[in-house]
Amino acid sequence: MLIVVALGGNALLRRGEPMTAENQRVNIKRAASVLAELIGEGHSVVVTHGNGPQVGLLALQAAAGPGDGAFPLDVLGAESAGMIGYVIEQELANLLKQRLFATLLTQVTVDPRDPAFVHPTKPIGPVYDEGTARKLAAERGWQIAPDGDKWRRVVPSPRPLEILEASVISFLVEHGVIVICTGGGGVPVVARDDGSLCGVEAVIDKDLASSLLAQQLKADMLLLLTDVDAVYVDYGTATARALRRVGPKQISGRDFPSGSMGPKISAASEFVAATGRPAAIGKLDDACRIVRGECGTWFEVSALPPPSQPARR
Template sequence: MLIIVALGGNALLRRGEPMTAGNQRSNIKRAASELAALVGEGHSVVITHGNGPQVGLLALQAAANPGGGAFPLDVLGAESAGMIGYVIEQELGNLLKERLFATLLTQVKVDPHDPAFARPTKPIGPVYDKATATRLAAQRGWQIAPDGDKWRRVVPSPKPLEILEASVISFLVERGVIVICTGGGGVPVIARDDGSLCGVEAVIDKDLASSLLARQLKADMLLMLTDVDAVYVNYGTATARALRRVSPTEISGRDFPAGSMGPKVSAAIEFTEATGKPAAIGKLDDAVEIVRGERGTWFEGGASVPTVERLPASRHRPYKLI
């Protein structure tokens, strides 16, 4: 089975951890063991990943370079995809020594007139207290938004329309190569009137781009791994319920946080409605069990009334922004 596996930010940097190379590698090593287990089950995988903390840090570093000029987000996105992809490929290669790997920079076409350019929503970079975030926003021309009890910079996140390297990725997959691509949602580009491409100042949502990639590759499943074990109704309250098996029509009217679970649910619905194949959301550590249908939330075209599971209040946590 060909599975597109989208790694959430927890696979790269846990919330509250210092943004160091050592922490990032330690988390990726943990993710690599779960991915290797999926391959060991006989599945083919294409791996995508987020880059919100990393691209935000690179933007801060670029802005601190005196007289150097700030690099645009598309260039920083490509830089972060190469950096993260390198570590994922190396750690997976250490576990799957007989397999071939390729980390591929991926251009993703967006609409230059997408209304998202006027309404930034994608959080990037570190978290700040409100006073610090407000001061930095005034100094640097940022737009900011709440992230739990903290604040972060937000940037435009246009809808992905086409994965331009999809045919290359397909070529590699057909030859048994494990591909790491669409890092950070891919590098956002637009087509000029003459057909040439240029990058734009934005960051594409990784889950929506992964859903598009899964459709273009005709994958058998879309798997989105994060730091919660399922999609919840009334998450963070005493009445929280875990959804286990749902159809797109049963869940599409529910409201989920735009900065975290919302895009995952939208991506799952898009994939399942377009293909009739399953999508799933769950915890990184449960990857094998999710694919087996034993854990996580499954989105299926013909699913019946959702199965729900009540959790003890002590396990309730707010959704993580990734």
């Protein structure tokens, strides 16, 4: 079974951890062991990943240098995708020595008229207390928004329209290569009037791009891995309930945070609606069990009304 596996930020850096190379290596090594187990069960995987903390850090570093030396977000996104992909590829290769791997920078087209350019929502970089965030926003011209009990910089996140390297990825998969791609949602580009491409100042949502990639590759399943074991209704409250099997229409209209679970649910629902194949959301460590249907939240066209379970205590 061909599975597009989207690694959430927890695969690279757990919330509250210092953003060090060592911490990221430890977390990626853990994610690689999970992916290796999934591959060991006979599945073919294409791996995508987030880059929010990393691209934000690179932007901060660029801003600290000479004013004429700062790079735009599309270039920083490509830089972070290469950096993260390198570590994922290396740790996977350490576990699966007989397999072939490729990390591929991925361009993704967006609409220059997308309203996201006027209303930034995608959090990047470190978290701050509100006072520090407002001070930095005033000094640097940032837009900021709450992220849990902290605040972060937010940037435009236009909807992905096409994965330009999908045919290359498909070719590699057909030849047994495990591909790491669409890092950070891919590098956002737009077409000029003459048909040439150029990057834009934005960060694409990794889950929506992963869903689009899975559709273009005709994948058998989309697997969105995070640090929560399932999708919950009323998450964080005493009445929280884990959803186990749902149809896209059954979950539409519910209110989920746009900065966390919301895009994952949209991505899963869009893949199921477009392909008729399943998508699932769950905890990184449970990946194999999720694919077997033993845990996590499954999205299916023919899902029964969603059963729920009490939140874990």
